[in-house]
Amino acid sequence: xxxxxxxxxxxxxxxxxxxxxxxxxxxxxxxxxxxxxxxxxxxxxxxxxxxxxxxxxxxxxxxxxxxxxxxxxxxxxxxxxxxxxxxxxxxxxxxxxxxxxxxxxxxxxxxxxxxxxxxxxxxxxxxxxxxxxxxxxxxxxxxxxxxxxxxxxxxxxxxxxxxxxxxxxxxxxxxxxxxxxxxxxxxxxxxxxxxxxxxxxxxxxxxxxxxxxxxxxxxxxxxxxxxxxxxxxxxxxxxxxxxxxxxxxxxxxxxxxxxxxxxxxxxxxxxxxxxxxxxxxxxxxxxxxxxxxxxxxxxxxxxxxxxxxxxxxxxxxxxxxxxxxxxxxxxxxxxxxxxxxxxxxxxxxxxxxxxxxxxxxxxxxxxxxxxxxxxxxxxxxxxxxxxxxxxxxxxxxxxxxxxxxxxxxxxxxxxxxxxxxxxxxxxxxxxxxxxxxxxxxxxxxxxxxxxxxxxxxxxxxxxxxxxxxxxxxxxxxxxxxxxxxxxxxxxxxxxxxxxxxxxxxxxxxxxxxxxxxxxxxxxxxxxxxxxxxxxxxxxxxxxxxxxxxxxxxxxxxxxxxxxxxxxxxxxxxxxxxxxxxxxxxxxxxxxxxxxxxxxxxxxxxxxxxxxxxxxxxxxxxxxxxxxxxxxxxxxxxxxxxxxxxxxxxxxxxx
Numbered sequence: 165x166x167x168x169x170x171x172x173x174x175x176x177x178x179x180x181x182x183x184x185x186x187x188x189x190x191x192x193x194x195x196x197x198x199x200x201x202x203x204x205x206x207x208x209x210x211x212x213x214x215x216x217x218x219x220x221x222x223x224x225x226x227x228x229x230x231x232x233x234x235x236x237x238x239x240x241x242x243x244x245x246x247x248x249x250x251x252x253x254x255x256x257x258x259x260x261x262x263x264x265x266x267x268x269x270x271x272x273x274x275x276x277x278x279x280x281x282x283x284x285x286x287x288x289x290x291x292x293x294x295x296x297x298x299x300x301x302x303x304x305x306x307x308x309x310x311x312x313x314x315x316x317x318x319x320x321x322x323x324x325x326x327x328x329x330x331x332x333x334x335x336x337x338x339x340x341x342x343x344x345x346x347x348x349x350x351x352x353x354x355x356x357x358x359x360x361x362x363x364x365x366x367x368x369x370x371x372x373x374x375x376x377x378x379x380x381x382x383x384x385x386x387x388x389x390x391x392x393x394x395x396x397x398x399x400x401x402x403x404x405x406x407x408x409x410x411x412x413x414x415x416x417x418x419x420x421x422x423x424x425x426x427x428x429x430x431x432x433x434x435x436x437x438x439x440x441x442x443x444x445x446x447x448x449x450x451x452x453x454x455x456x457x458x459x460x461x462x463x464x465x466x467x468x469x470x471x472x473x474x475x476x477x478x479x480x481x482x483x484x485x486x487x488x489x490x491x492x493x494x495x496x497x498x499x500x501x502x503x504x505x506x507x508x509x510x511x512x513x514x515x516x517x518x519x520x521x522x523x524x525x526x527x528x529x530x531x532x533x534x535x536x537x538x539x540x541x542x543x544x545x546x547x548x549x550x551x552x553x554x555x556x557x558x559x560x561x562x563x564x565x566x567x568x569x570x571x572x573x574x575x576x577x578x579x580x581x582x583x584x585x586x587x588x589x590x591x592x593x594x595x596x597x598x599x600x601x602x603x604x605x606x607x608x609x610x611x612x613x614x615x616x617x618x619x620x621x622x623x624x625x626x627x628x629x630x631x632x633x634x635x636x637x638x639x640x641x642x643x644x645x646x647x648x649x650x651x652x653x654x655x656x657x658x659x660x661x662x663x664x665x666x667x668x669x670x671x672x673x674x675x676x677x678x679x680x681x682x683x684x685x686x687x688x689x690x691x692x693x694x695x696x697x698x699x700x701x702x703x704x705x706x707x708x709x710x711x712x713x714x715x716x717x718x719x720x721x722x723x724x725x726x727x728x729x730x731x732x733x734x735x736x737x738x739x740x741x742x743x744x745x746x747x748x749x750x751x752x753x754x755x756x757x758x759x760x761x762x763x764x765x766x767x768x769x770x771x772x773x774x775x776x777x778x779x780x781x782x783x784x785x786x787x788x789x790x791x792x793x794x795x796x797x798x799x800x801x802x803x804x805x806x807x808x809x810x811x812x813x814x815x816x817x818x
Contacts, residue, residue: 219385223350227381235345237378243356246303249322249329253369255300256361263294288365299360302371304329305379307408308353318346319370322355323408330370331357337374345378352382352408400731413726419538420715420727424491426537427511427711430530436487436513441476443469443493449693450474450632452685453496456506469495472708473512474632475693478661481514481704482696489513491711499803502723503653506732509711518705519634519660520644524621527648527656527707528557531619538718546651546720549617557619557648562608565622570611574604593796597681601628601641609801616649631671631687633659650717658707665697682798789816 230236247255270287272280306324317334335343337359349355356377363369387409399406399413407414428438446465448455450472460467473490480488491511498506515522535542535553542554563574570590577583583600587593592606604626616622623646624636633643644660662668672689679686715727725731790809797803808816 220383223381223383223385226348226350227383230345230378230381235378237354237381240377240379243305243377243379244303245305245356248326249304249306249324250326252302252304252329252361252371256363256369259298259300259361260295260363263298264291267291285365292362295362296360301358301360303356303358304371305356306354307382308349308351308355309408311349311351313347316343318343320355322357325414327411330364330368331355331359331373331376332362332364332370333373333376337372338376342376346376349378350382352384352386353378354380354382397733400725401733403729416715416719416721416727417729419719423534423538423715423718424711426534427491427530430533431489431513434487434526436489436515437485439477439480439485439488439490440492441470441473441490445470447688447690448472449687449690451494451496452687454498454684456495456497471496473510474706474708475690477512477514478701478704478706479693479696481516482699482701486516486702487514499800500732501802502725503713503716505712505724505728508724508728510708511711512706512708514661514704514706516702516704519703520623520646520658520705523658523705523707524557524559524646527658528619531648531655534714534718544718544720546717547722549651551618551650551717553619555618557621559621559623561624561642562604562622562626563624565612565616566604566607568612569615570607572607574600574607595798597678597683599626599628601626605629613649613654614652616652618650620649621646622649630659631675632662632668634662634664635667653713653717654710655713655717656707656709658705661701661704661706663697663701663704665694668697669694684798 227237270283272283275283304322304324306322306329308320309323309328310319310321312319316336317332320331320333322329322331333343333346338346356379357371357373358375359371359373361369362372386405399410407417431438444458444460444467446467448468448471450470451474453471455468455471457466457468459465471494473492473494477488477490489511490513491509493507494510495507498504500506513526515526532542532553535544542552544551544553560568567573572586572590574583577586577600580598580600580603583603584594584598587603587606590607590610592603592610594603594606598606605628608622612622624639624642625633625645625647627633627635627641627643630643630645633645636642636644645658647657648655662671669689672687672694675687676689679688712724712727715721716724719727721727789811791806792809792815793807795805797805806818808818810816
C-alpha cells in the first residue's frame with residue numbers, strides 16, 4: 165500500500181512479471197526478491213518458490229556461520245531431558261499449592277488505577293520471592309514455534325510431544341554471545357532449555373532459561389502460523405509438517421496408539437496370545453479381494469501380499485493354541501476412498517470351543533471397554549451424531565433387516581430366478597452368475613447399510629457369500645456369521661468357523677469356478693489349509709476388525725487418511741504426469757489447450773460437492789478430456805471405468 169511503501173512484484177501466470185505497470189524479466193524479479201521485495205501472484209497470494217527459496221538461503225547462511233564458529237548443532241548427539249511440558253506445569257502447580265497454600269488474591273477494591281497496579285505488582289513480587297526461594301530446575305527440549313525479541317530479553321514458545329511451554333530468555337541469564345545467537349534463530353529450530361519454572365505477571369507458567377542449546381537447525385520454512393497447513397494433499401504427503409503445525413493431528417495418532425494398546429490389554433485379560441504370520445504368501449485367501457503380486461528372487465517364485473490373517477491363524481488353532489490374535493498390515497489391490505486404503509491394519513482373533521455368539525459377546529464388551537478407556541464414556545460423537553455403545557447392541561438377521569428397510573421377505577423366495585426377477589423389479593444390478601444369496605447381499609447393501617447408525621449385529625448371512633463359515637443347523641442356506649455395523653460402517657466380520665474339511669473343499673471348488681467365470685476377488689483352493697482341517701480343528705469362533713475404521717470412529721475422523729500416518733498417495737512427478745505436461749497444450753481435434761480455458765468458474769457437480777476438497781482441486785493440473793466410454797467395474801458398487809481422449813492420440817483408462 166502507499167502507506168507501507170512495500171515494494172511488490174506481481175507474477176502473472178505464464179504471462180510475464182510486472183512491477184507496477186512495468187514488465188520485468190523473471191530473473192531480475194528474483195534478484196529483487198533477494199533484496200527484500202515480496203512476490204505475489206495475480207490473485208495477491210505469495211509466490212512461495214521465490215520468497216521461500218530466499219528464506220531457505222538465509223537459513224543456510226546462518227548454519228554456515230554457526231559451523232564456522234564451531235557451534236554446529238548437528239554435532240550434538242544427545243540432550244538430557246528431565247520433563248515434558250505437561251509435567252512442568254503439573255509440578256509447578258503442586259509446588260505453588262504447597263508453598264502459597266490458600267493465599268488469597270490481592271484485593272484492589274476502592275483503589276484507583278495506579279494504586280491497584282502497584283498493589284498487584286507488590287503481591288506478584290511477594291509470590292515470586294517465595295517461589296524463587298525454592299526453585300524447581302527443569303530441562304526440556306522441543307521445536308520453537310514462536311519468538312518475540314524485546315531488546316535484552318525475549319520470549320519463545322517451545323513445542324514437545326505433550327504440548328507447548330513458554331520460555332523466558334534474557335541476555336543477563338544466558339550470556340551475551342548465547343543471546344546474540346538466539347536472536348538469529350528461526351521458527352522451527354529445535355532447542356534444549358535448562359532453567360527454573362516461574363509464573364509470569366499474566367499468569368502463564370514459563371521456564372526462565374539459564375542455559376539454551378541449539379540442537380537442530382531448521383533449514384525449511386514452516387507454514388505461516390495463522391493459516392497453518394491446510395492443503396490436504398500436502399498434509400498427507402508431508403505428515404511430519406502436519407504433526408508440527410496441527411496439534412489435533414498429533415492427538416489423533418496418540419489416541420490411535422492408545423486404542424491398539426488397550427485392545428492388547430483387553431485380549432491379554434482374556435488369555436489371548438498375540439502371534440505373527442507371513443505377509444508374503446503363495447495363496448492369498450481368507451477374504452474376497454484382489455491381491456498385490458510380487459516376485460521372490462531367492463526362490464524364483466511369484467508370491468502375493470496377504471489380504472487377510474485368517475488361514476494361518478486357524479492353522480494355529482489346529483496346533484492347539486486355543487486363543488490367538490494378530491494385529492498386522494494387509495494389502496488389497498483395490499480403490500481408495502474415505503474409508504478404504506490399499507494397505508491397512510487388520511486385527512483377527514480366533515478362540516477354540518466357542519461360536520459366533522461368543523464372538524458377539526467379546527465384540528460388544530471390547531467396544532464398550534475401548535470407548536470408556538479412550539473416550540472416557542460409552543457415549544461417543546461422530547460427525548455430530550451421538551452413538552451409544554453402553555446399551556446392548558441390537559441383533560438382526562440379514563433377512564429381517566431387508567424385510568424391515570426394503571419390505572422384502574427373502575425367506576419366502578425359494579429360487580435364484582425369483583430373486584433375480586425381484587432385483588430387476590427394484591432396479592438392482594446383478595451378474596448372471598449371481599445366486600439368491602448374492603442378491604440378498606445386494607439388497608442389504610442397497611437398502612439397509614445406510615440406516616444402521618447405532619451398534620447393530622447383522623447375523624445369519626447367505627451361504628453363497630460366506631465360503632469359510634459353518635452352516636446354521638436349522639437352515640443350511642444360511643451361515644453362523646455376523647457383521648457389526650456402526651455409523652453405517654461395517655466394523656467387524658465374525659463366523660462360527662467351518663472346520664469340516666470335506667465341506668470346505670467343496671466351497672473352495674465353487675470359489676475356483678467363480679474365478680474361472682471372471683470373479684477377480686474369488687478365493688482359491690488352499691491344499692495346506694485343507695490338510696490342517698483334516699488333522700482336526702475344534703469348534704472355533706473367529707472375528708476380524710478393521711483397526712483404521714475403528715480409530716476413525718473413536719477419534720471422530722472423517723477419512724481413513726486422517727488416521728493413517730502415511731496413507732497411500734500417487735507418486736509425484738511420475739511418467740504419467742510428465743506425458744500430460746508435454747501434451748496438455750496440444751490441439752488435435754476437440755482438445756482445447758488449458759491456457760485458453762477459463763477454469764476460474766469451475767463448479768463441482770452437486771452430487772459430489774460434499775466429497776471434493778475444492779481448495780486442493782482448484783490447484784490441480786486441469787486437463788480438458790473427452791469421455792469416450794463409461795462402464796461399471798465388475799463386482800464393484802463403488803468404481804466406474806472411464807475411457808478418455810486427452811488429446812495425446814492414445815486413449816487413457818482410469
